[in-house]
Amino acid sequence: MLNHIIVMGRLTRDPELRYTQTQTPVVSFTVAVDRDFGGRDNRERQTDFIDCVAWRSTAEFVSKYFQKGSMAVVSGRLQIRDWTDREGGKRRSAEIVADNVYFGESKRSREEGGYAGGSSASGGYAPKPASGGFSAGYSDAPVGDSAFSELDDGDGDLPF
Numbered sequence: 001m002l003n004h005i006i007v008m009g010r011l012t013r014d015p016e017l018r019y020t021q022t023q024t025p026v027v028s029f030t031v032a033v034d035r036d037f038g039g040r041d042n043r044e045r046q047t048d049f050i051d052c053v054a055w056r057s058t059a060e061f062v063s064k065y066f067q068k069g070s071m072a073v074v075s076g077r078l079q080i081r082d083w084t085d086r087e088g089g090k091r092r093s094a095e096i097v098a099d100n101v102y103f104g105e106s107k108r109s110r111e112e113g114g115y116a117g118g119s120s121a122s123g124g125y126a127p128k129p130a131s132g133g134f135s136a137g138y139s140d141a142p143v144g145d146s147a148f149s150e151l152d153d154g155d156g157d158l159p160f
Helices: 056-065 107-111
Strands: 005-011 016-019 025-034 047-055 071-084 090-103
Touching: 016 056, 025 056, 047 056, 047 071, 056 090
Parallel strands: 047 090
Antiparallel strands: 005 025, 005 071, 016 025, 025 047, 071 090
16 A cells, blocks of 8 residues: 655744654644645635644754745655544544655745745756657746747657
């Protein structure tokens, strides 16, 4: 079975670092993740608020380098927990147990006051194909530029 999840979003508050009784670091944080679609009427995008937890060195890393508003890429597994609230009601919650947390934006764009649309932590350039690979539509030009071109239909034969 496979249980792997990757989300990218902004932290909704500063990470909360705690230590277990055996002094194992654990951090809790929430990531606001926009959905890719705007709904039926193309209205405002919906946002999901996803709880995350990280342990040990990942917890210390998140606590040290991320704060409210930071763009983060969280990779880990989805965990569903059943618990009982104060009134005795059965509750269920979902959270990501993070194996890795990556910077979702460059330090420079963060210092300039926000997300630079279209750019990424790798500099905002479209990916270059491996040598001998299919190269239509790829370029060294910035993503925002008109680096894509229409493909020629050729003789109509598909390569697969």
